[in-house]
Amino acid sequence: MTAKARPYLEARAEKGLWASSRFLVLRRISQLFFLALFISGPLFGIWIAKGTLAASMTFGVLPLTDPFVFLQSLAARHWPEATSALGAVIVLVGYLLLGGRSYCAWVCPVNPVADLAAWLRRRLGITYTAKVRPELRLYFVGAVLAASVLSGSIAWELINPVTALHRALVFGLWFGAGGTAAIFVFDLLVAKQGWCGHLCPVGAFYGQIGKVALLRVAADDRAACNDCMDCFAVCPEPHVISPALKGERSGAGPVITSGDCTLCGACIDVCSKRVFNLSLRARNGAPSTQSTTMPAPAARVASSPRSSERVTS
Amino acid sequence: MAASGPGIPGNPRRRKALQDMARFGGGAAVAATMLTAFGVSSRAKPAQTLRPPGALPEKQFLSACVRCGLCVRDCPYDTLSLADWASGPAVGTPFFVARDVPCEMCDNIPCVKACPTGALDHSLVDIAKAKMGVAVITSRETCLNLQGLRCDVCYRVCPAIDKAITLETSHNARTAKHAIFEPVVHAEYCTGCGKCEKSCVLTDAAIKVLPVELSALRQDEHYRRGWEEKKKAGGALDDAPLKLPVRKPEAGGSQ
Numbered sequence: 001m002t003a004k005a006r007p008y009l010e011a012r013a014e015k016g017l018w019a020s021s022r023f024l025v026l027r028r029i030s031q032l033f034f035l036a037l038f039i040s041g042p043l044f045g046i047w048i049a050k051g052t053l054a055a056s057m058t059f060g061v062l063p064l065t066d067p068f069v070f071l072q073s074l075a076a077r078h079w080p081e082a083t084s085a086l087g088a089v090i091v092l093v094g095y096l097l098l099g100g101r102s103y104c105a106w107v108c109p110v111n112p113v114a115d116l117a118a119w120l121r122r123r124l125g126i127t128y129t130a131k132v133r134p135e136l137r138l139y140f141v142g143a144v145l146a147a148s149v150l151s152g153s154i155a156w157e158l159i160n161p162v163t164a165l166h167r168a169l170v171f172g173l174w175f176g177a178g179g180t181a182a183i184f185v186f187d188l189l190v191a192k193q194g195w196c197g198h199l200c201p202v203g204a205f206y207g208q209i210g211k212v213a214l215l216r217v218a219a220d221d222r223a224a225c226n227d228c229m230d231c232f233a234v235c236p237e238p239h240v241i242s243p244a245l246k247g248e249r250s251g252a253g254p255v256i257t258s259g260d261c262t263l264c265g266a267c268i269d270v271c272s273k274r275v276f277n278l279s280l281r282a283r284n285g286a287p288s289t290q291s292t293t294m295p296a297p298a299a300r301v302a303s304s305p306r307s308s309e310r311v312t313s
Numbered sequence: 314m315a316a317s318g319p320g321i322p323g324n325p326r327r328r329k330a331l332q333d334m335a336r337f338g339g340g341a342a343v344a345a346t347m348l349t350a351f352g353v354s355s356r357a358k359p360a361q362t363l364r365p366p367g368a369l370p371e372k373q374f375l376s377a378c379v380r381c382g383l384c385v386r387d388c389p390y391d392t393l394s395l396a397d398w399a400s401g402p403a404v405g406t407p408f409f410v411a412r413d414v415p416c417e418m419c420d421n422i423p424c425v426k427a428c429p430t431g432a433l434d435h436s437l438v439d440i441a442k443a444k445m446g447v448a449v450i451t452s453r454e455t456c457l458n459l460q461g462l463r464c465d466v467c468y469r470v471c472p473a474i475d476k477a478i479t480l481e482t483s484h485n486a487r488t489a490k491h492a493i494f495e496p497v498v499h500a501e502y503c504t505g506c507g508k509c510e511k512s513c514v515l516t517d518a519a520i521k522v523l524p525v526e527l528s529a530l531r532q533d534e535h536y537r538r539g540w541e542e543k544k545k546a547g548g549a550l551d552d553a554p555l556k557l558p559v560r561k562p563e564a565g566g567s568q
Contacts, residue, residue: 041386054405055381055429063429069379073430076376081431084379133333139341146341147348153375155352158404163380167395167405171382175398176405 005122007230007270014272023265030106038170053107053166054157055084063087068205069163072156075148092209098263100210104196104203105236105264109165113180114196117187118236129192134239134260137204144201161195162202193236196262203262210259217263218255218279219245225275231267241267245275253284359401360523362408363445363505365393366416367425367437370526377432380405384424384433390417393424411507411522416445418472418506441473446505447528448478448498448520456519458494461485467509467520468496477502478509496520500529 011020037049037058049058055065065087073080095103104111120126144156157163161179168176183195196203219225222245231245232238240258247253268276356371365384368374384407385393392414396402407424409416418440425433437443448467450456457464458480471478478496485491498520507522542550 047386050386050427051381051383051429054379055383057383057427057429065379065429073377073379078373078377078430078432080377081429081435084429084431087429133337135333136337136340139337140344143341143345143348146345147352148376150345150349151352152372153352153355153403154379155348155355157380158351158355159348163405167380167382171385171395173395173397173405178398 005125007122007233010228010230011270011272015274020269020272023269027106027264028112031109031112034107035109035169038166042170042172052163052170053109054163055087062090064091066163066202067092068202069154069157071205072145072148072154075145076152076154077149095206095209095213097214099215099261100208100213100259101203101206101262102210102213102215103206104200105262108162108202109169110162110180110183110196110200113184114187114193114236117184118193120188121192122233126188128189130190130194132191132194132198134198134237137199137201137207140199141201141204156201160202162200197236197260207259210261211257212281213259214281215263216255216257216279216281217261217265217267218253218277218283219275220254220277220279221273221275222246222248222254224273226273228272230270230272231276234266234270236262236264236266255279255281255284257281257284355403358403358408358524360527361410361412361521362396362401363411363416363507363522363524364402365407365409365424365433366418366422366440366443366445366504367428367433367435368445369432369434371524374432375403375406377430378403378406379430379432381429382407383427383429387423387427389419389423390414392416409507411446411505411510412518413511415507415511416443416504418443418504441502441504443504443506444525444529446507446522446524447500447503448505448507448509448522449528450496450498450519451521451523452515452517452519455515455517456496457514458496459519461487461491461493463494464514465494465496466512466514470508470512472506472508473502473504477504503529 008020014020038052038056041047041050049056049064051057053066054069055063057063063083063086065084067088070080070084070088073084147155159179161176161183164173164176164178165180167173168180186194187196191198219241225245231241235241237258237260240256240261243252243258244254244256263278265276265278268278352375356375358371364371364374365388369377380395382395382405385395392409393407394400394409396404396406396408398404400408402408420440422437422440422443425435425437428435450459453459465480468474468478468480476499478498480494481497482492482494485493505522505525509520510518510522513520539550
């Protein structure tokens with residue numbers, strides 16, 4: 001248990017402090033950077049990005065719109081102005097290139113709080129976690145869009161703790177930070193990575209982009225893996241690792257293809273054997289075409305009556 | 314269900330997957346219902362909170378506004394603010410309270426220009442055509458002018474003076490020798506900027522801007538004003554009026 005409580009010790013001894021914490025440092029700088037773009041205006045009168053993460057205008061020329069909020073507005077049957085449509089397209093293309101849920105790890109203001117809860121969990125040795133399946137968040141995305149259709153309003157944004165926290169920080173609406181406080185308690189005491197990993201529909205939406213996004217993490221040097229399990233201890237979405245890390249036998253490529261990966265780089269930092277790297281999805285190309293001839297996972301065979309017939313006949 | 318059909322063996326994995334789908338689907342349905350109820354109830358907005366110029370009707374506004382705050386940022390007079398949980402309007406949406414800071418009715422309407430979604434209608438280019446609300450004398454009992462005094466402040470601060478607010482004189486029965494100068498709001502010209510409410514000298518303003526749907530009510534469409542129709546037609550609509558039967562008692566009756 002003590003080894004799991006401080007998974008970075010081995011990497012620090014092996015690679016040094018910088019190589020074992022650079023993604024964490026870069027992520028915190030990135031999060032502060034995106035916050036500073038919005039906060040420099042109200043604090044110092046230096047206006048860079050106006051608005052919030054829902055929609056913004058940078059230097060008066062670059063519109064950006066959260067595509068998930070945009071989608072909710074469409075579902076509520078509003079036909080938006082070109083500015084917000086253009087902004088949504090720009091953001092969508094950006095995350096198609098840069099990894100989908102990289103939003104969660106590099107931009108979202110809730111992430112440092114969720115990270116703090118996860119870190120405290122490890123240090124305090126809290127092992128209890130409610131079993132929530134990661135797919136639940138996809139149903140939640142459906143519920144959010146259904147509520148937009150049924151109420152004819154962007155209903156989710158009334159309680160969305162992600163945009164609420166950003167508004168709290170940028171506009172000083174401090175009640176909005178309450179949701180994030182609840183997330184902290186929930187993540188610490190009820191479920192490991194409970195909010196970001198199981199419930200948050202914003203992350204689930206970006207995860208859908210991540211399924212086809214270009215930038216990925218890859219277990220390039222997976223032959224060097226010594227099964228220390230440190231990457232599983234620090235990864236916010238541990239189920240994404242094994243298909244790539246242990247995929248050699250089944251012929252799967254080394255690139256982590258699951259959209260749930262947030263590209264936080266914790267696995268890259270924590271691995272003392274330097275197994276993981278940032279990579280492009282296309283690097284999986286050749287092996288993955290081979291792997292289509294491999295038997296499908298049992299669950300998929302079972303869920304389709306026709307294929308189960310084929311297997312039995 | 315299909316699982317019990319002939320030739321398909323009962324599969325525990327398949328059953329588990331269907332159970333999960335039903336469980337998650339049920340949970341999602343509950344979440345969607347609660348969110349929908351919350352979304353619908355968020356349309357209830359306190360009457361003293363007004364939307365920025367060009368705002369779509371409240372129901373459409375809540376389908377369009379992404380709560381980004383760009384209108385708030387571009388308001389040069391800090392009239393607008395975003396709603397917090399306790400403010401009244403839907404969380405994160407822009408509003409102003411006329412009694413605190415009224416709208417200064419900028420000629421170039423920067424708040425509307427800043428709106429990326431069209432929740433503030435970009436077809437509004439003349440601020441005099443804005444309808445943030447309509448002013449109403451809510452307290453005839455306390456309005457100084459209606460008591461026969463000369464205050465006139467609401468009338469004098471009105472950006473559409475003599476159009477949106479006029480002073481109508483009538484006889485002061487109490488003194489029997491003075492006039493009452495009654496401020497009268499003409500909804501057609503009132504933009505709901507709230508200057509009058511802000512400036513009312515009373516502790517509780519006697520004139521208040523109310524949301525359009527509370528104050529300037531629609532005329533039913535089946536009512537036609539004869540004098541307007543006549544003007545449109547360029548003359549009398551019917552030059553041979555109906556001959557109505559003369560109803561009077563029979564010649565042989567009493568009287």
